[in-house]
Amino acid sequence: MQFQPTPLKDCFVVTPDIFKDHRGIFMEAYHKEKFKEATGLDIEFVQDNQSVSKKGVLRGLHFQAGDFAQAKLVRVIYGEVMDVVVDLRQDSPTFKKVHKIILNEENQHQLFVPQGFAHGFITLSETSVFSYKCDRFYYPGSEYGIIYNDPSLAIDWGFLEEKMILSEKDLKLPTLKEFFQ
Template sequence: MQFEHLKILDIVLVKPTIHGDDRGYFLETFRQDLFEDFIGKKVGFIQDNESKSNKGVLRGLHYQIPPYEQAKLVRVIKGSVLDVVVDIRKSSPTFGNSVAVELSDKNKHQLFIPKGFAHGFVVLSNEAIFAYKVDNVYRPEFEKGIIFNDKTLNIDWVLPKHELKLSDKDRELQEFKEL
């Protein structure tokens, strides 16, 4: 298992070691000891979630406010997504910066997103099964979000705008400047 800091140093790309032969493959999707050694702190994941979405579905950019902020470890079981993370920590030198990474069933990469970041993804394949660990429970009354096409953030979601499919809730999210 390899770990790599991205341009926002607190965001970590996890590249599992894949052991494969003509029968198939095996990989460890999570090793708490190695993971915590790399990030230098404990993360107590308490729940695993999974979603299935069709091509063009865009979910996000979501986050929860204290005391229900969430750290996440995300991966794709089937298909391919563009995963996007935005630093919303006002005291951070990378406040407002974003990172975009393709996660797929082929590369098997994972992304660690600590507390203090907005997160979203768009499905690039015909369908995708997306899985993630979280370290805090979901509380809808503490959920917030940033509109996907925010002009300040200027995120390239790769797919043309007319192909994007959003929930009504995600179409009504606030702009970044309203944080």
Template sequence: MQCIETGLSGCVILEPKIIRDERGYFMESFNEKTFAAVSGQEVHFVQDNQSHSTQGVLRGLHYQCGAHAQAKLVRVIHGEVLDVAVDIRPESPTFGKHVAVHLSAENQRQLFIPRGFAHGFLVLSATATFFYKCDNFYDKESEGGILFNDPDLGIDWQFPLDTVLVSEKDKNLPTFKNARNVW
């Protein structure tokens, strides 16, 4: 597994070693010991989530607050998405900065998003199946979110925003300046 820095502390791209032959391929999608060795971080996942969406669906930007904050390891099993992580840790030198990464079933890349980040993705292919591991359990009372098209964040979603499919809940999230404090 190769670890690629994103410029946001703790947020890294992982490229698994893929073994291909005439039958197809094999890869180890996660190994706790290997992850710690290549990233210098320790994580223990307790919950797996999966969603399936059509082209133009935008989910996010979401996070969990306080004791329920979550680190995530995200990947795409089918299709392609633009995955975005926003640093919302007030003490971080990259506070308010974001990274956008193309994740697809073809490139098999994964993005590790540490606690203290908001996260969202937009489906670029006809459909996409998105899978992610969390290191903490979801808690409805600890939800936080930021409006996906907040001009202060300046996220280029690489898709016409007037055509995206966004839930009513996500359309009404606060701006970055007015978002719930993650800690």
């Protein structure tokens, strides 16, 4: 397993070792001790979630705050997505910075998203199966979000905006400025 820091503090790309032969592939998707040794973070994941999305579906930018803030380890099981994170930790040297990465079934890259980050993705393939581990249980009262097209973030989602598919809820999210008022 390889761990590569991103430009955002405490955010890592995790690449598992993949063993291929005539039968297919095998990989260790997560190993607590290897994760802790490589990152210095002692994370206890308590919930696994999975979504299936069609091409153009944009989910995000979501996060939980306060005592229910979640760290996530995200990956694509099938298909391809553009994954986006934003550091919302006001005391962080990378506050308001954005990082994007392509996650797909071919590269098998995973992204560790620390607590205090907004997270979202858009499906680039015909279908995607997206999986993520969380270190806190989902709590609706702590759920928040930032609008995907916030001008201050200037995120290029790599997809035509008029072809994006968003939930009504995600279309009504505040801008970063509105959230921090």
